[in-house]
Amino acid sequence: xxxxxxAGLPSGRRTKLAMLAxxxxxxxxxxxxxxxxxxxxxxxxxxxxxxxAEAARAAARAEAAFPEPDALVAVxxxxxxxxxxxxxxxxxxxxxxxxxxxxxxxxxxxxxxxADGKALLLSFQLAGDDAQQAAAVAxxxxxxxxxxPAGLQTALTGSAGAEDDLADAFAGLDxxxxxxxxxxxxxxxxxxxxSPVLWLVPLLTAAVxxxxxxxxxxxxVKHTGLTVNLQSQNIMTILAIGVGVDYALLIVARxxxxxxxxEDRHEAMAIALRRSFPAICASAATVAIGLLCLLAADQPATxxxxxxxxxxxxxxxxxxxxxxxxxLVLLGRWVFWPFVPRYTPGIAGQDxxxxxxxxxxxxxxxxxxxxxxxxxxxxxxxGLTFGVTNLSVGLPGDETFSxxxxxxxxxxxIERHYPGGTLAPAVVLATAxxxxxxxxxxxxxxxxxxxxxxxRSADGRWVRLEATLAAExxxxxxxxxxxxxxDAVRGVPGSEALVGGDTAFEVDGDAVTSRDNLVVxxxxxxxxxxxxxSLLRALVAPLVLLASVVLSYAAALGAAGxxxxxxxxxxxxxxxxxxxxxxxxxxxxxxxxxxxxxxREETAQLGPRQGVLHALTVTGxxxxxxxxxLAATFAALMILPMVPSMQIGVIVTVGVLIDTLLVRSLxxxxxxxxxxxxxxxPGRLSRTTSPAPARAGEVTPVG
Numbered sequence: 001x002x003x004x005x006x007a008g009l010p011s012g013r014r015t016k017l018a019m020l021a022x023x024x025x026x027x028x029x030x031x032x033x034x035x036x037x038x039x040x041x042x043x044x045x046x047x048x049x050x051x052x053a054e055a056a057r058a059a060a061r062a063e064a065a066f067p068e069p070d071a072l073v074a075v076x077x078x079x080x081x082x083x084x085x086x087x088x089x090x091x092x093x094x095x096x097x098x099x100x101x102x103x104x105x106x107x108x109x110x111x112x113x114x115a116d117g118k119a120l121l122l123s124f125q126l127a128g129d130d131a132q133q134a135a136a137v138a139x140x141x142x143x144x145x146x147x148x149p150a151g152l153q154t155a156l157t158g159s160a161g162a163e164d165d166l167a168d169a170f171a172g173l174d175x176x177x178x179x180x181x182x183x184x185x186x187x188x189x190x191x192x193x194x195s196p197v198l199w200l201v202p203l204l205t206a207a208v209x210x211x212x213x214x215x216x217x218x219x220x221v222k223h224t225g226l227t228v229n230l231q232s233q234n235i236m237t238i239l240a241i242g243v244g245v246d247y248a249l250l251i252v253a254r255x256x257x258x259x260x261x262x263e264d265r266h267e268a269m270a271i272a273l274r275r276s277f278p279a280i281c282a283s284a285a286t287v288a289i290g291l292l293c294l295l296a297a298d299q300p301a302t303x304x305x306x307x308x309x310x311x312x313x314x315x316x317x318x319x320x321x322x323x324x325x326x327x328l329v330l331l332g333r334w335v336f337w338p339f340v341p342r343y344t345p346g347i348a349g350q351d352x353x354x355x356x357x358x359x360x361x362x363x364x365x366x367x368x369x370x371x372x373x374x375x376x377x378x379x380x381x382x383g384l385t386f387g388v389t390n391l392s393v394g395l396p397g398d399e400t401f402s403x404x405x406x407x408x409x410x411x412x413x414i415e416r417h418y419p420g421g422t423l424a425p426a427v428v429l430a431t432a433x434x435x436x437x438x439x440x441x442x443x444x445x446x447x448x449x450x451x452x453x454x455x456r457s458a459d460g461r462w463v464r465l466e467a468t469l470a471a472e473x474x475x476x477x478x479x480x481x482x483x484x485x486x487d488a489v490r491g492v493p494g495s496e497a498l499v500g501g502d503t504a505f506e507v508d509g510d511a512v513t514s515r516d517n518l519v520v521x522x523x524x525x526x527x528x529x530x531x532x533x534s535l536l537r538a539l540v541a542p543l544v545l546l547a548s549v550v551l552s553y554a555a556a557l558g559a560a561g562x563x564x565x566x567x568x569x570x571x572x573x574x575x576x577x578x579x580x581x582x583x584x585x586x587x588x589x590x591x592x593x594x595x596x597x598x599x600r601e602e603t604a605q606l607g608p609r610q611g612v613l614h615a616l617t618v619t620g621x622x623x624x625x626x627x628x629x630l631a632a633t634f635a636a637l638m639i640l641p642m643v644p645s646m647q648i649g650v651i652v653t654v655g656v657l658i659d660t661l662l663v664r665s666l667x668x669x670x671x672x673x674x675x676x677x678x679x680x681x682p683g684r685l686s687r688t689t690s691p692a693p694a695r696a697g698e699v700t701p702v703g
Contacts, residue, residue, distance in 0.1 A: 010325035011269035019326040023319075027208055030215025037214045040221045043229045050298040053508040054486075058500025061429050064455035066464055071104050071125035072133045075158035077410045078111075078145050079119045079417060080151055087149040093122050098143050102126055102136040117569040119417035124671035126160055137164040141406070157410025158423065177234060180639055181241055182207075184632035185504045189245065192625045193252075198335050202248030202320075203241075209319035210240035213312040220311075231645070232305045233404070234637070235311035242633035243287065243313055243587070246626040247280050247320040250594060252328070253622040259333060259341040265404040269329045277321060279597040282535045283590040284317035286528055289497055290586035293523045297516040302575050359620030363613040377662055378551065384658075385554045387561030394510065395573040395643060396474045397502070402569070402641050415501040419449035421469030423476060424502035426485055428465040432456055435463040440469045441488040447481025473502045482507055524582055525550070527590055535593065536600055537683040544671060544679065545592050552663045555586045556655030563650055573644035579649055585654035587630060591623045591664040599672070604686055608677045616669045627660025 009017045047132070049056040076099070078092055096108045104125040111120040126133040137160050144154050155161070182203065189199035213236055220226040254272035262268040291313065294306030302605045333340050365407040366373050401408060416421055426448075435454040442451045442465060454463040467485060471477035482503045489497035525546060532542035557580070564570050598619050604610030634656065637649030672679050680686040 008270050010322045010377075011266050011273060011329050013266055016266075016329050021324075023323045024536055026212060026619070030219075031208075031211045032215075033218040034211040035232060035433055037218045037221075040218060040613065041229050042227045047180060048300045049505065049508055050268050050300065050512060052241070052298075053512060054498055055500045055504040055508045058427060058429055058498040058504065061462065062427060062464060062500065063496060065069030065429070065459070065486050066455070066463040067106060069125065070135075071127070072160035072163060073123060073125055073158040074099070074137070074139070074140055074156060074160035074421060075103075075410065075414075076122040077119065077153075077155045077157060077413045078121075079153040079413045081118060081153075082118065082151070083117050085149065087122070088152050089203035089233055091152065092122065094147075095143055096122055099124060099140060100144060114417035115220070115290060116417055118422050119413065121414070121418075121422075123158065133160070133166070134163070137161070138271070141393070142474070153413060155178050155406050155410035156412055157407040157414070159339045159443070161407035161410060165401065168405075176639065178237060181238060181633050181636040185241060185245055188625070188629050188632055191351040192249070192335075192629075194339055195336055197337060198252070201331070201335065202245050202252070202324060203320050205248065205324045205327065206241045206244030206316065208323065209244050210237050210263070212319065213240055213315035216236045216311050216315065216619055217308055220307075226307060227300070227304045228308050229301065229304065231301065232308040234311065234645075235639075236308050236424055238633045238636065239287075239309055239312045240316045242630040243284075244316040244320050244588075245629045245633075247283070248324055248628045249325060249622050249629070250276050250280060251320065255328060256336070256341045260344050263343040265329055267334060268323050273321065273510055275601075278380060279594050280317065280321060282597070283593050284533055286531045286589055286593065287586045288313040288317075289527050290524050291529070293527060294519055294582065296519050296523055297578070298512045299516055299575060302520075302578060304562055305579065310371035327388045330545065359617045362620060362665065363617045363669075366616065366666060367609065367613045367673065370670040370673040374667050377667040377670070380554040381551050381658070381662065381667070384556075385558040387558030387565075388554070390561040390565040390570050391572055392574050393513075393574055393577065394474070394476075394506070396472070396569050399569070399571060400643055402643050402646055415472055419470050420475065420501075421449065421467075421503065421584075424473040424558040425452075425466040425468045426482060426499055426501040426503055428467055428485070428489055428497060428499050429601065430463055430465075430489060430492070430495040430497040432460055432463050434497075435465075437492045438463070438489050438495050438497060439465055441492055442485060445481065445485045445488050447471060447477060448485060469503060469691060474506050478503045478512075479507050509574055513578070517578050520578060521581060524585060528585065532589070532596075536596060536680070538680045538682045538686070540675065540686075541596065541672065541679045544675070545596065545668065546587065548663050548668055549585045549588050549592070549659065552588055553581055553655060553668075555662075556580075556651055559654045559658065560651040563654070564647060567650075569643050569647060572647055576644060576647050576651070580651040580655070580665065583634070583648075584659065587652075588655060588663070591627055591660055592668055594611065594623050594626075594665055594703065595619050595668065596672075599669075600680070600685065603680070608679065608685070609673050612669050612672050620665065624660055627656055631656040 009015045051057070051060070076095060078088060080088055084657070092111050096111065099108045099122065100106055104127045108122055108124040111122050113120055124135050128136065137156070141156050141158070141164070148154055184344050186199060186203060189203060190196075193199050197393055214233075217226070217228055217236070221228055251272060254276045255269055258268035258272045259265060262271070264374075288449040291306045291309040294302055297303045328335065411423065428438060428442060439451055439454060442448055447470050450468045452466040454465050456463050469478045469481050471481065482499065486499045489495055489499060528549075529542055529546050532545055533539060536542055557577070561570065595615055599612045599615035602614045605611065614630075631653045634649050634652040637645045640646060650659055677686050
């Protein structure tokens with residue numbers, strides 16, 4: 001079906017009603033399913049490895065050879081820096097007796113003392129099913145805090161403490177995140193449209209798109225192998241609202257132009273949609289296909305984000321190009337009140353650039369000295385990249401939360417008085433016949449504090465040893481010790497040794513992330529290049545645009561480096577660089593697509609220099625508004641109490657603003673003008689020696 005016929009469906013006198021009826025049916029079917037999406041979340045993928053990673057294979061072997069109840073482990077910590085007193089020990093004994101009511105097997109092992117005499121640990125598994133274990137954490141915490149002698153520090157950590165802290169941190173935050181996103185976008189739309197009514201239409205349409213996407217994801221989770229987690233669901237919501245409002249701004253801006261040229265609003269919308277559809281389609285394709293490139297990632301959390309995000313983008317694109325136009329046409333011109341665009345006979349031949357005074361002035365600056373502008377802008381962006389030196393990859397476990405929580409407090413207390421790996425020892429699994437030499441090899445490794453006695457599996461085939469590392473489990477020293485431990489136990493003939501545990505998870509996770517970066521980033525860039533080449537029918541301009549968005553990403557990472565360092569969170573979660581790269585590059589190129597499709601259209605009429613300047617003038621306002629709206633939606637991630645989400649929010653927000661205000665407004669138009677007609681090589685525009693006659697009454701933005 002041609003673009004002309006597609007544009008006529010939501011804007012037709014009768015077909016607009018059919019389109020609305022169709023969307024009512026779709027919303028009635030899929031909307032209720034979206035409300036169930038939280039019930040099918042699999043948040044284990046946020047912290048899992050691909051099955052082929054050694055830590056994952058070790059966990060699978062341990063689960064098969066040493067089956068144990070899937071129970072949360074509660075670790076109660078008692079510390080007095082001046083040394084434990086008899087009253088402190090009495091408190092520990094009383095708690096131990098009370099905790100037995102919640103412990104698996106009804107007993108709690110004797111407390112483990114620290115060598116310095118300043119700390120004791122009680123460790124036990126919680127009894128019951130998942131709900132009963134979760135409910136038991138609160139009384140355990142209450143008992144731990146009750147009647148503690150003055151000066152005795154207590155905290156609950158282990159998986160039970162961490163899970164409870166995570167649940168508390170995210171309680172009600174899905175609603176809070178949605179409300180914060182909607183509020184930010186609503187304010188910006190009010191300022192953009194200056195209408196008490198119009199802002200509601202794109203926002204409600206985006207909300208419908210988000211619900212439809214949620215319903216589709218729910219069905220795919222239930223009936224296919226698709227997985228969704230808290231992070232991917234939140235990002236899908238943000239993409240639906242942010243990208244949807246971006247597309248709405250472009251359509252509404254074109255519609256407003258055409259309402260002044262055409263008396264019939266149906267005709268005005270058909271023309272507006274036909275002219276904006278190619279850019280919006282290219283934008284949606286770029287983002288959706290870019291997200292699907294994440295399917296090439298091995299990291300489960302990254303891999304699963306791809307299809308969920310792509311579904312959100314496709315649903316939003318569909319809603320904004322069908323439902324939004326139908327609603328706008330149905331409501332009529334009054335929806336723009338108080339600044340209603342009136343039909344003005346004879347305006348069809350006039351240039352709309354006259355209505356964009358601010359951006360006309362920006363275009364004059366760019367057009368007067370394009371080389372100076374693009375060199376200066378590139379220098380500023382290059383300068384921002386130096387902030388990358390403030391960042392490092394590898395987020396310690398005790399820095400996952402953006403605020404202090406009990407489980408992290410407990411970890412830090414333990415680290416001060418016990419070997420760093422006490423809570424998370426490396427787990428060695430080897431053949432039973434090599435138990436003694438494997439244990440000896442592990443004890444000889446530098447950085448291994450202690451090695452426990454081998455535990456034999458029920459079938460007598462395997463043994464398990466716990467090797468406590470001297471350093472904190474996620475530290476570089478612990479990771480180096482783990483590499484030495486793996487080499488040592490593998491060197492025992494016939495051991496078939498695998499080493500797992502938290503430190504092994506970190507090491508293998510870093511390796512998987514490095515592999516994903518090397519595979520996915522070039523794939524995303526190749527996809528974007530192909531989309532740009534197809535859209536612009538050129539090679540040089542797409543290469544220039546691709547280089548500009550990569551520079552934009554580097555500058556965003558650098559600028560965020562300064563901010564995150566000042567906030568005390570410069571150590572990035574391992575998946576952050578790849579995910580933020582995708583969002584900044586794929587979403588950032590949207591605005592360049594909006595600009596350059598208009599530039600290509602204008603170049604055919606006005607020539608390469610004036611065509612680019614005219615495109616900058618007429619698109620500057622709407623694209624800048626779209627960029628600010630998208631930045632505001634990602635900024636909402638900063639309210640989440642998890643450092644990885646906050647880091648993604650900061651980097652993407654900064655990146656979108658840089659791309660909107662510097663790259664698209666100054667760098668790209670100035671560089672395109674400097675290159676001249678060759679920017680459109682080898683397309684037809686590169687071979688045209690003179691522009692087509694200017695449209696009647698047209699005014700260009702440069703003097």
